[in-house]
Amino acid sequence: MSTEFDALFPESDVPFPYRCSNIDPNRKREPEGFATRSIHNGGDYRDQTGAVTPPIYATSTFEYGNAGGFDYTRSGNPNFRNLESVLQSLEKAEYATVFSSGVAAITAVVSTLQSGDTVLAEENVYGCTFRLFDRVFKKFGVDVTYMDFTDEANFEAIERLRPRLVWLESPTNPLLKIIDIERAAVHCHRAGATLLVDNTFASGFTQQPLQLGAHLSLSSTTKYINGHSDCLGGVVCTNDPKWAEELVFAQKALGLNPSPFDTWLIARGVKTLALRMKQHQANARGLAEWLEKKPGVKWVRYPGIPSHPDYMLACRQMRGGGSGVVVADLGLPLEQTRAFLQQLRFFKMAESLGGVESLICHPASMTHASVPREVREKVGITDAVVRFSVGIEELDDLLADLEAGFERVGAYARSYHLT
């Protein structure tokens, strides 16, 4: 912002970072429930027209000196602000900054580091996070060490190595490991490290990292928050005004801003987050318990059922114990696993997760194809592992679809004398 502008509009007149004007900064903390906030926050567009649903502010620029403090859409737009207002309220954060995708949100955070800085990351982080660290930020001198944070001894490393940033994800993809966020936060605070939690797999309905002591909670809003598989987006929530300022800076300086239309879609999708998550959880639990009884299935993992190694932690840390993602080793050879995946009616074979529709994915040949076989298999991603993103359809229809899949595979195996 130019000095001229600063002289005309002293800082007290132009709120920075540009935050939702409908929220009184001295308000008492969130008296309403989650589902209510997801529908009623972000309504500051209503004043002049009474419109119940916000318009899409399809504008690249704003007339100089407007009351909202807008100048150019790369650094802010009323649709961004509506969405930020909802998301900050859902994670009980002071600030939220939206981006064009989850990867853009990750880029914004990592862009604040300097050459020579170190990051300590969970070894099962999202593939694109790993790729960004490994193929892009490494070139700029950011050094990343990976560790298994389900092994509590590794928390000590935070104080020993004193990284700038600790990067966790919980539940992880695709193994659904659960990391103790509260415990990690204690070590990060002692070491003076910033703790970031990628909350995409849980969603703010299920898990609230800032409440557990994290400094930054990042989500790909592409997944549960939008929930309809029709656009990409990302968000970072924080209570720290310095971080908020850096994130707004990254949004405009790196061109990581979303579009007004996409933020409008996500603000529309998030209104049903609570309802959707409850149905995702009920379906995922039902499907996991059904699969566990299926002969031949080697293991099933869902954090909200007692067979998960961190069931107790999952129940403590996540409302409902999980989201809609279930992983299982079907105990089938590769060809039969493929046959199973490709002919289902409701489970479309696709990457991504968190939409209303059920999806199924084969990590070994899709999301984790670039990971060498030995590495993959060592952590449990064999050719027989499948990941379900359980949607919100009727559970009985989903189970019937899978049952038919198992029958087709059985018939196939018999016809080739494989059994």
Ligand SMILES: *Cc1c(COP(=O)(O)O)cnc(C)c1O
């Ligand atoms: C999808 C995803 C991302 C990246 O988000 P995009 O919106 O696809 O860029 C980051 N982290 C996790 C855990 C994800 O699942």
